[in-house]
Amino acid sequence: xxxxxxxxxxxxxxxxxSERDEDADGAYRELxxxxxxxxxxxADFTVRTMKxxxxxAAQDVRRARRTRRVLVTGGALGLATAVYFGGGVAVSLLSxxxxxxxxxLIGAVVGMASGAQTGAGFWSVLGxxxxxxxxxxxxxxxxxxxxxxxxxxxxxxxxxxxLLGANExxx
Amino acid sequence: xxxxxxVAQALGGAQSAFEQIVRRYQRPIITLIARMVGDxxxxxxxxxxxxxxxxxxxxxxxxxxxxxxxxxRIAHNTAMDALxxxxxxxxxxxxxxxxxxxxxxxxxxxxxxDPVERQALGEALHACMARLRPEQRSVMTLRYEESxxxxxxxxxxxxxxxxxxxxxHRARKELSRLLAAAGWAP
Numbered sequence: 086x087x088x089x090x091x092x093x094x095x096x097x098x099x100x101x102x103s104e105r106d107e108d109a110d111g112a113y114r115e116l117x118x119x120x121x122x123x124x125x126x127x128a129d130f131t132v133r134t135m136k137x138x139x140x141x142a143a144q145d146v147r148r149a150r151r152t153r154r155v156l157v158t159g160g161a162l163g164l165a166t167a168v169y170f171g172g173g174v175a176v177s178l179l180s181x182x183x184x185x186x187x188x189x190l191i192g193a194v195v196g197m198a199s200g201a202q203t204g205a206g207f208w209s210v211l212g213x214x215x216x217x218x219x220x221x222x223x224x225x226x227x228x229x230x231x232x233x234x235x236x237x238x239x240x241x242x243x244x245x246x247x248l249l250g251a252n253e254x255x256x
Numbered sequence: 257x258x259x260x261x262x263v264a265q266a267l268g269g270a271q272s273a274f275e276q277i278v279r280r281y282q283r284p285i286i287t288l289i290a291r292m293v294g295d296x297x298x299x300x301x302x303x304x305x306x307x308x309x310x311x312x313x314x315x316x317x318x319x320x321x322x323x324x325x326x327x328x329r330i331a332h333n334t335a336m337d338a339l340x341x342x343x344x345x346x347x348x349x350x351x352x353x354x355x356x357x358x359x360x361x362x363x364x365x366x367x368x369x370d371p372v373e374r375q376a377l378g379e380a381l382h383a384c385m386a387r388l389r390p391e392q393r394s395v396m397t398l399r400y401e402e403s404x405x406x407x408x409x410x411x412x413x414x415x416x417x418x419x420x421x422x423x424x425h426r427a428r429k430e431l432s433r434l435l436a437a438a439g440w441a442p
Binding site: 090094097098101102106109110113114116117119120121122123124126127130131133134135137138139141142145 | 271274275278279282283286287290296299300303304307308311312373374375377378381382399400401403424425428429432435436440
């Protein structure tokens with residue numbers, strides 16, 4: 086064994102010195118197997134680790150519950166505040182948007198009907214409808230309402246995703 | 257039981273399945289970390305941290321890949337974080353002389369005859385290993401103690417296979433040079 090050790094050691098050093106990478110790789114592996122014992126793992130390592138995992142899992146559950154509680158409470162408070170302070174504005178914006186939509190529809194129908202009556206071509210009827218739609222979209226109240234609705238939808242999706250995530254972690 | 261099945265059971269809430277994973281990989285994980293940080297009791301703590309992180313992020317594990325690679329990666333990163341936190345790095349490999357310079361200054365006989373010499377060479381190797389950079393210690397452990405391929409090492413460390421090969425080559429050359437400086441003649 087000891088002669089082997091000397092031989093392996095010399096083989097490794099020789100291979101290293103003469104840049105024979107593959108040989109050096111193999112010889113060093115052999116050498117290490119002989120001289121370097123693996124560290125001994127404490128007998129209770131698994132038990133300690135599993136206890137730490139149980140503690141961590143319990144912490145995760147608590148954290149998830151806390152997050153859910155904060156989100157639900159915060160969401161409810163935010164919604165109530167938004168309704169209280171922004172209710173009037175929202176109603177006026179939504180009604181303006183509804184009015185604009187109705188106007189656009191009426192404009193489109195009237196445009197189509199008058200176009201049919203006067204024997205206008207397909208493209209001029211389509212132009213009339215387009216004008217009615219662009220008048221609707223370019224109304225500032227409508228634009229603000231659309232942006233606000235998108236913001237609310239994004240916030241709702243984000244909250245839902247956080248809630249579902251928190252729920253998953255607590256299970 | 258297969259790795260994928262163990263992971264699936266652990267994800268389903270079976271702690272006994274994760275316990276099997278811990279039992280299966282604790283030795284290689286502790287070995288890797290111990291070689292990197294040079295302190296066995298710290299290595300056990302960091303290995304525990306590694307398994308806790310793995311448990312928390314098990315849902316993110318891609319079951320088409322090897323569990324061992326994923327665990328080694330977490331262990332490597334955990335050890336690197338610990339080394340960064342504890343500057344200057346802890347470098348006192350188990351059973352090795354406290355000051356690696358001592359090894360370099362004391363002339364030692366070439367490896368020879370008896371178990372004492374074998375142990376001496378083992379200690380010298382450990383001491384010289386401790387003088388390598390943590391990344392080099394990591395690649396050396398993965399390559400020679402865990403017998404991983406360069407491709408696998410690259411995957412674990414997030415580097416190309418050729419880079420992993422080059423890291424191992426350089427680390428081994430450096431080790432050889434340090435041993436020579438310590439008086440371990442070829």
